[in-house]
Amino acid sequence: MSTVIEQPVEARLVAAAPRMPSIPATLYYDRRDPFAVRMTFPAQATLEGVEVCWTFSRELLAAGQEGPEGQGDVRVRPYGYDRTVLEFHAPEGTAVVHVHSAEIRRFLEATHRLVPEGLEDAHLDLDHDLAVLMRDAC
Template sequence: MSTVIEQPVEARLVAAAPRMPSIPAKLHYDRSDPFAVRMTFPAPATLEGVEVCWTFARDLLAAGLHEPEGHGDVRVRPYGYERTVLEFHAPEGTAVVHVRSHEIRRFLDATSALVPVGLEHLQLDMDHDLAELIRDAC
């Protein structure tokens, strides 16, 4: 069984310049980092002209399907039943994208099949991670 899930999604930039009707973004989940998801945007969709990847909590994405969530760099909220809004805040500005909620639900269902919600801690190797920290401190 694969330990990584990647799912393309169609994201719509709000107030994009240059105007792009949709962006082929990608959602990514890796069992080795069980609490996190990543959303990657291709270079043509970014102001810097390079691929941009945002990492945030899987539970933030799930909760944001139902009510506004997030107080930091990433915020998620429902926009009706069919769309979900993701806001990405950086010093350079804020990107606001709409994604079809069913695409996010399908992605989250796949991540839950790989690592059930509430059992993420079982994927962590605390002894190994602690040994790495101690080794780096010496």
């Protein structure tokens, strides 16, 4: 069984222009980091021309389906019946994207089949992580 889930999604960038361009993005989940999800935008979709990856909690993504969540760099909220808004705040500015809620729900369901909610800590390898931290501290 794979330990990774990768799901392409279509994100719509909310900008000042009346047209919201569609940009590719990928949602990513790895059982070895069971509390986190990543959303990656390819270089051609970013102002800097480099791939951008945001890491945030799976719990935030799930809770943001029901109501506004997040107070930091990543915020998630429902928008109408079929969209989810993700806001990414950085010193350079804020990016706001809309994603079909059904795509996010499908992704979350797959992650919960891989690592059920509440059992994330059983998939952590704390001995390995501690060894890496100690090695890097020397």
